[in-house]
Structure formats: structure tokens, C-alpha cells
Amino acid sequence: MVLKVFFPTCCTSAESGLLVGRWVPEQSSAVVLAVVHFPFIPIQVKELLARVQQAGRVGLAVLGTWCHCRLQEPEEGLGRFLEGLGAIFTHEPWLQLCRERGGSVWSCKALGWPMSPGAPSPAPVMLIFYDQRHVLLSQLHTPATLPDPQAGDAPPSVGGLAAVFDTVARSELLFRSDRFHEGPVQLSHWQSEGIEASILVELAKQASGPTCLMLSFLLSLLSAVGACRLFRLWPLPFICSKLSTCEQARHRLGHLTFLFSPRKAESPVQLMRKVNVFFSLLLDVALGLALLAWLRAENCIGQLADALVPVADCVAEELQHLLQWLMGAPAGLKMNRALDQVLGRFFLYHIHLWISYIHLMSPFVEGILWHVGLSACLGLTVALSLLSDIIALLTFHIYCFYVYGARLYCLKIHGLSSLWRLFRGKKWNVLRQRVDSCSYDLDQLFIGTLLFTILVFLLPTIALYYLVFTLLRLLVVAVQGSLHLLIDLINSLPLYSVGLRLCRPYRLAAGVKFRVLDHEAGKPLRLLMQINPLSYSRVVCTYRLPSCGCRPRLSWSALCRKLFFGELIYPWRQKAGKQD
Structure with a gap:
């Protein structure tokens, strides 16, 4: 031995x-x-x-x-x-x-x-x-x-x-x-x-205890105010759950509570997590201040406010041209004339309402954008979350178009699938959640055949509208998804661990x-x-900070299935494995 x-x-x-x-x-x-x-x-x-x-x-x-x-x-x-x-x-x-x-x-x-x-x-x-x-x-x-x-x-x-x-x-x-x-x-x-580098380090260690106690008390007081019953009244919880800004603010509040906790780190892993949270907050605030300084130096807020209404008018005009194209003979397809005209006029009326809403809000646009820029003082992630919420509000009409088209298309698909089971002598058992055999009389078969024929001939018109508005919705979702992925990167990047791997x-x-x-x-x-x-990839995987659930959790196969059957999708943001 x-x-x-x-x-x-x-x-x-x-x-x-x-x-x-x-x-x-x-x-x-x-x-x-x-x-x-x-x-x-x-x-x-x-x-x-x-x-x-x-x-x-x-x-x-x-x-x-x-x-x-x-x-x-x-x-x-x-x-x-x-x-x-x-x-x-x-x-x-x-x-x-x-x-x-x-x-x-x-x-x-x-x-x-x-x-x-x-x-x-x-x-x-x-x-x-x-x-x-x-x-x-x-x-x-x-x-x-x-x-x-x-x-x-x-x-x-x-x-x-x-x-x-x-x-x-x-x-x-x-x-x-x-x-x-x-x-x-x-x-x-x-x-x-x-x-023990210097006396400044010793003084910082001596002052860290009272500072952490004071900040921990202030954060607990802020959490107690947020848990007040007034903020639990409907629809405030529902609205806060849909706003990315509220989710990001809640996430950063949890980080601050963990960082300034007077309790000593119990293990090197917990200490490393605290340091990574501190550097994540420091990077977030530094990027936010840099963005705010650039906006003030270049006067981008005023230029963006001046260009917002003309851009909205241009987008509305393009959408009107698109709807007029759909109300005619798009790509040479023969559509149901009556249904096509009803859907087209319905969506044109929504565009008219949206343009009126934008012109009504135009005097307040610059002030709103300045407040968005000032929110960068709290961190770049807060500003990006607020920008994502503003994009969601400005494209609310596209979301409505998508919901209308998806619901109509989903109703058509479910109706056709039910009538198809009728022809095969089957029916859906709601209690047992399965397909059972069933015998139908002549009147039921005749009405089923009539309804099936009507739905089949109306399906191309509704499917075309659903396809167009789904593509528009996915374009907006892609923009919001890019913002949320950037927020998730700043929230979860273990900057200190990566720097430690680089320097030590x-x-x-x-x-x-x-x-x-x-x-x-x-x-x-x-x-x-x-x-x-350790390799850099393993450092990131080992010390990655938990994010606020902005990453998509739908697979491509599940996403395509939902799109085919007309189910509503929110691929940019999910939490706890449940759709928002």
C-alpha cells in the first residue's frame, strides 16, 4: 500500500x-x-x-x-x-x-x-x-x-x-x-x-451589520405595505399578475430581501449566491443609468414621442389595406362573401377605435415615455419590463384580432370534430372523458350533415383570418420575447462566478x-x-440565479399543436408550469 x-x-x-x-x-x-x-x-x-x-x-x-x-x-x-x-x-x-x-x-x-x-x-x-x-x-x-x-x-x-x-x-x-x-x-x-486589505475594509465590515438591519427593516415594511388588503381587491391582483413590471419588481424585491438579510451565509454556495445577486443588481442599475444618460444626451424621448403617432397611423393604414385585401379575393381564393364582409367590417371598426385611442393619448405620450426612461434608475430590467407592457398596450388591437380569430377557428374545429364523430356513430362521453358508441336517428343525421357542410364551407374564410392575425400576434410576441429573454439574462447571469472563473x-x-x-x-x-x-458553461449552469419565469416552456411540437387547434398561446412568459 x-x-x-x-x-x-x-x-x-x-x-x-x-x-x-x-x-x-x-x-x-x-x-x-x-x-x-x-x-x-x-x-x-x-x-x-x-x-x-x-x-x-x-x-x-x-x-x-x-x-x-x-x-x-x-x-x-x-x-x-x-x-x-x-x-x-x-x-x-x-x-x-x-x-x-x-x-x-x-x-x-x-x-x-x-x-x-x-x-x-x-x-x-x-x-x-x-x-x-x-x-x-x-x-x-x-x-x-x-x-x-x-x-x-x-x-x-x-x-x-x-x-x-x-x-x-x-x-x-x-x-x-x-x-x-x-x-x-x-x-x-x-x-x-x-x-484584510485596508482600514476601509474593516470599517465597511463594521458598518455592514447596522446597514443590513436598517435595509432589512425597510424592505419588510415595504413588503407589509404590499400585502395590505387594499392591494388584494379585485382586479388589482389580476392586473399585477399580467404586468411584467410588477413581476420584475417583485422579483427584485426578493433579491434585495435576500441580499440585505442580517443572517450569515450558512454555506459557501449561499455566500456565492449572495455575491452573484449583488453583482446582478449592480449590473442592472449600471445599465439602467447608462441608458438614462444616453436618452437624455440624445433627446431620444422627444424624438420617439413625435414619431409615435405617425407610426401608429401608418400601422393602422397598413392593417386597413390588409383587411381590404382579405375582404376581396386574397391570392385568388374564393371566400364566403357574407362572412368575409362581416369579419372585415368588424375588424375595421376595431382599428378605428384603436386610432381614436392613440390620438386621445398623444398629448400624454411624451410624459409617459419620460417616466419609462426614469424607471431605468431602478434598473434596466424594470425599464425593459415597462417597455414590454407598453408594447402590449399599444398592440392590444392585434391581440383582440388574434383572440377573435382563434376562438372562431377553435369553435369550427371542435364543431367539425364532433360532427365527424356523428357520422361514425360515436360521441364524446363528458363524464368518463372518452369516445363511446352511439346510435343516431335519421333527423339527427340530416341536421348533422347540414351543419357539417355549412362549417366546412365557412372554414376557409375563418382559417384565413385566423392565419393572418396569428402571424401578426406572433410578431408582437417575438418582440416581447426578446425583451423578456434579455431581462432573464440579466436576472440569472452569475456575473461574479464568471468573473471569478476568468480572473481566479x-x-x-x-x-x-x-x-x-x-x-x-x-x-x-x-x-x-x-x-x-470548471468550464464556463458549467459555471453558468451551477451558479445560475433563479429567474422570474420569463423563459418559454412550450416545446415546438406543443406550440404547433396549439396553433393548429386554435388554442390561445403565451409562449413568451409562463410561471409554475401554468399559462398566464
């Missing part, structure tokens, strides 16, 4: 002393965390390890000795002294790690290590160097295992490297040992310099890889452990 010794690269040039770390018997591994230098008092070293173990809940011990023999130092006296320390700090196995003269020759012995019968003597040792800072700050998402040269192709252990990463993470208090003792015990390890790839570890440093006969195999970062 191979003994694996994890040794920090920051200690390769340390002075001789004791190896302090943790022994993992399940993995036959020894994780070295620090080197205690001479001179020291053994009782002080034991007290230090006991305090760190009590604070960090990780079992630390003296694993062995470390000898760094330089060219000008005598080797025999130091070696005898280090061997005598095994009687004071008893541990099995007792490691004797030495870097000999010249710095390129390493030796490692494990005294008291049980060997299987027939195993070579001394026991084989694998020396693995690791960057203590990278392992301490990283989060291992896919624990790998260490290759065992004598194990062949055995399946890897799930907790192989997880124990190593967990040991280093929970032993962070050892690296700040000045908090636990005032004695002359000197350690060599990765020094956590730069974490070792922080998000997908596993490790090993590079052979030295492999000589009679010498320990020396490997260098390097961290494999």
Missing part, C-alpha cells in the same frame, strides 16, 4: 522542524499543513494544536520531522535530534521528510507504517506537492482521487481529494495562529496576507491533475497537484 504525503510548496524552502498536519487513515494519506521551526517547547506546540483543533474542529497532530540540510550545515547532529523528537510526539506512521544538500534530492521515510505481506521494504511513499493558497480558497465541485500505482484500474474513491481540500479549508485558523498564542512558536505556511480559475475547481516531477528508483515519487477549473 502506498503512503501519500501532501506537502505544501510554500514549505519546500522552510527551515528544519516538525511537520504539522492531519492523518487521513481511510485514504492512507498525510496532509502536511505547516512546519514548526526551532527553537520551540513541545508543550507549547501541543497547546497550539489543541486550540486550533477546538476552534476549527479538525484533528491536527505532529506527523513527523522535516529536515532541510543546506550545504554549510552539519547533517549528523541535526538528524539525531530530529529522530529523538519521535519519542515526544508519538504518531504512527512517523514521517521523516528530508531535502538533502543541493535542494534537488528528496527522501521520505514512514516509520511504523504497516505493510502487507510481501510488500517491498521500506514502504513506498508518494510525495505530492500542492499550492496551499489555491487549495484553501478553491471549492471542489467534482472530488477526484489520487492515482495509486499499485492499484491498477481500481475505481476511484469519491472522498479522495475532498478530505484534503476539507482539511486545508478547516485549518485556516492555524495560518492565523497569532490569535491563539503569544509564545515563541514559529510556523512556516502560506501567509494570508492581503485578506482555481477558485472554482472541477478536479485536479498531477504532473510528475521526479521518478527515480529508490526515491519517492514526486508529483505536483494542479487544479482543473
Whole structure:
């Protein structure tokens, strides 16, 4: 059995002393965390390890000795002294790690290590160097295992490297040992310099607690006002559920409540989510302010307000031409003249009402658009949601056309399917929700045949109107869908995690890889452990923030089925698996 010794690269040039770390018997591994230098008092070293173990809940011990023999130092006296320390700090196995003269020759012995019968003597040792800072700050998402040269192709252990990463993470208090003792015990390890950057950081930490309490109180007060009974009266809940602005404001309010909660993050995943929410809000507000500055600089609001009424008139004129084309002989098709004229005049009257509504609102258009621009101060997503609602209001006549056409077409399809079952001697059983056999008399068959013939001849006219207005509706839906996808991207993009993967790839570890440093006969195999970062796609999938349900959940097959049978569709926005 191979003994694996994890040794920090920051200690390769340390002075001789004791190896302090943790022994993992399940993995036959020894994780070295620090080197205690001479001179020291053994009782002080034991007290230090006991305090760190009590604070960090990780079992630390003296694993062995470390000898760094330089060219000008005598080797025999130091070696005898280090061997005598095994009687004071008893541990099995007792490691004797030495870097000999010249710095390129390493030796490692494990005294008291049980060997299987027939195993070579001394026991084989694998020396693995690791960057203590990278392992301490990283989060291992896919624990790998260490290759065992004598194990062949055995399946890897799930907790192989997880124990190593967990040991280093929970032993962070050892690296700040000045908090636990005032004695002359000197350690060599990765020094956590730069974490406490400046006094401004300390002041920010001190002020974050009262600030979070105050903001949390204000947000809870705002939530209590929103939950008032006055806002529950119909039709306010129904209108708020249909407006994208209300949904986005509710979503951002939940983000702010989570972000400014005084409760401490319970896990690194929750802390990462908080930071991602903070950067998502920061990006949203920054983009909104940039949009507002551009609108004010270019005077786009005034230009858009001046062009809105002429554009509406142009759209209305084109729709009138389209309806007049449908009321004639579109594409040479022979339509039902009476039904065609009724439907055409009905839709033309709606266009006339819509144009009157636009001209009535024209004096207030610029003020409304300015308020939409000012809403960008709350974030770009709020402005985009408000823009989506304005598009829905401005194209309400197209929505009405689509609903009228879809309902008529759906009624025709259901009528034809029911009459088709009549010809086959079947009927739909409403109670059992199935098709049963049924016998019809002559009068029922005659009336059914007459109605079926009428519906068949009227179907092309209604289907043509339904097709045209459905295409117009899908065009509006595509515009709104693009806005909602952009909102969803800003809401759910884990910006901090992506930036961390770009600037500090070792922080998000997908596993490790090993590079052979030295492999000589009679010498320990020396490997260098390097961290494999997560891929960008996996970072986005792992740390993606929950959105407000703006993404489409209908498959293309389900969407085509709904379009064919005339069912109303809302492909741009669904929540809780239910159509709005």
C-alpha cells in the first residue's frame, strides 16, 4: 500500500522542524499543513494544536520531522535530534521528510507504517506537492482521487481529494495562529496576507451589520405595505399578475430581501449566491443609468414621442389595406362573401377605435415615455419590463384580432370534430372523458350533415383570418420575447462566478491533475497537484440565479399543436408550469 504525503510548496524552502498536519487513515494519506521551526517547547506546540483543533474542529497532530540540510550545515547532529523528537510526539506512521544538500534530492521515510505481506521494504511513499493558497480558497465541485500505482484500474474513491481540500479549508485558523498564542512558536505556511486589505475594509465590515438591519427593516415594511388588503381587491391582483413590471419588481424585491438579510451565509454556495445577486443588481442599475444618460444626451424621448403617432397611423393604414385585401379575393381564393364582409367590417371598426385611442393619448405620450426612461434608475430590467407592457398596450388591437380569430377557428374545429364523430356513430362521453358508441336517428343525421357542410364551407374564410392575425400576434410576441429573454439574462447571469472563473480559475475547481516531477528508483515519487477549473458553461449552469419565469416552456411540437387547434398561446412568459 502506498503512503501519500501532501506537502505544501510554500514549505519546500522552510527551515528544519516538525511537520504539522492531519492523518487521513481511510485514504492512507498525510496532509502536511505547516512546519514548526526551532527553537520551540513541545508543550507549547501541543497547546497550539489543541486550540486550533477546538476552534476549527479538525484533528491536527505532529506527523513527523522535516529536515532541510543546506550545504554549510552539519547533517549528523541535526538528524539525531530530529529522530529523538519521535519519542515526544508519538504518531504512527512517523514521517521523516528530508531535502538533502543541493535542494534537488528528496527522501521520505514512514516509520511504523504497516505493510502487507510481501510488500517491498521500506514502504513506498508518494510525495505530492500542492499550492496551499489555491487549495484553501478553491471549492471542489467534482472530488477526484489520487492515482495509486499499485492499484491498477481500481475505481476511484469519491472522498479522495475532498478530505484534503476539507482539511486545508478547516485549518485556516492555524495560518492565523497569532490569535491563539503569544509564545515563541514559529510556523512556516502560506501567509494570508492581503485578506484584510485596508482600514476601509474593516470599517465597511463594521458598518455592514447596522446597514443590513436598517435595509432589512425597510424592505419588510415595504413588503407589509404590499400585502395590505387594499392591494388584494379585485382586479388589482389580476392586473399585477399580467404586468411584467410588477413581476420584475417583485422579483427584485426578493433579491434585495435576500441580499440585505442580517443572517450569515450558512454555506459557501449561499455566500456565492449572495455575491452573484449583488453583482446582478449592480449590473442592472449600471445599465439602467447608462441608458438614462444616453436618452437624455440624445433627446431620444422627444424624438420617439413625435414619431409615435405617425407610426401608429401608418400601422393602422397598413392593417386597413390588409383587411381590404382579405375582404376581396386574397391570392385568388374564393371566400364566403357574407362572412368575409362581416369579419372585415368588424375588424375595421376595431382599428378605428384603436386610432381614436392613440390620438386621445398623444398629448400624454411624451410624459409617459419620460417616466419609462426614469424607471431605468431602478434598473434596466424594470425599464425593459415597462417597455414590454407598453408594447402590449399599444398592440392590444392585434391581440383582440388574434383572440377573435382563434376562438372562431377553435369553435369550427371542435364543431367539425364532433360532427365527424356523428357520422361514425360515436360521441364524446363528458363524464368518463372518452369516445363511446352511439346510435343516431335519421333527423339527427340530416341536421348533422347540414351543419357539417355549412362549417366546412365557412372554414376557409375563418382559417384565413385566423392565419393572418396569428402571424401578426406572433410578431408582437417575438418582440416581447426578446425583451423578456434579455431581462432573464440579466436576472440569472452569475456575473461574479464568471468573473471569478476568468480572473481566479482555481477558485472554482472541477478536479485536479498531477504532473510528475521526479521518478527515480529508490526515491519517492514526486508529483505536483494542479487544479482543473470548471468550464464556463458549467459555471453558468451551477451558479445560475433563479429567474422570474420569463423563459418559454412550450416545446415546438406543443406550440404547433396549439396553433393548429386554435388554442390561445403565451409562449413568451409562463410561471409554475401554468399559462398566464
